[in-house]
């Protein structure tokens with residue numbers, strides 16, 4: 001599970017994140033919406049240990065991000081808008097490389113199984129990543145998360161630029177993550193996707209979480225209306 005306690009970030013005089021209190025339990029998928037600059041990526045980057053909070057702390061499975069920035073990396077998987085992998089290595093070689101960095105040594109069959117679970121066609125497993133579409137790269141990113149057995153997933157605009165089929169496939173995998181009892185925090189601009197996959201929706205405005213609601217209570221149109229009223 002993931003928890004933030006009075007998480008606060010200032011850049012000089014500018015407050016990017018205002019005392020964020022958030023709790024996302026096992027199996028929950030939290031979609032974080034908000035305008036450009038609202039503080040979504042700042043939140044994710046603090047959780048990843050890439051930037052330090054000014055005050056407050058975050059906890060991944062009860063472990064303090066502030067005190068254990070290295071340890072928490074083992075519990076997390078991060079899928080950004082553009083998954084950065086090695087273009088000259090094949091899908092399976094990338095997966096092998098990043099699995100080994102995380103301390104796992106899988107057989108070729110096991111690596112192939114992770115890729116298959118994401119829906120990446122077998123014919124692509126042995127082709128260089130440089131020729132992959134964005135959706136295919138996302139699938140390798142998901143396979144890395146599976147191979148790490150990450151219990152907490154941080155997704156930053158993961159469906160941005162994906163076509164509708166790739167978006168639907170990605171959404172289905174995120175739903176499975178929830179069903180497997182993993183915890184997902186997903187920053188997104190995609191209201192339709194947020195309603196369809198998330199268990200909870202948060203709306204951020206100028207660094208502040210101004211709405212935090214269960215998603216079951218909305219249709220996409222209702223959420224859009226609330227969003228426009230809120231921001």
Ligand SMILES: Nc1ncnc2c1ncn2[C@@H]1O[C@H](COP(=O)(O)OP(=O)(O)OP(=O)(O)O)[C@@H](O)[C@H]1O
Pocket residue numbers: 011014016034035036037038039040041042043
């Ligand atoms: N290194 C920095 N120095 C100063 N200000 C920063 C820095 N990084 C981010 N900010 C500011 O913090 C605010 C929050 O940015 P953040 O990237 O978290 O927004 P976001 O909600 O992820 O936006 P987007 O949807 O565009 O990704 C913005 O106003 C941004 O300009």
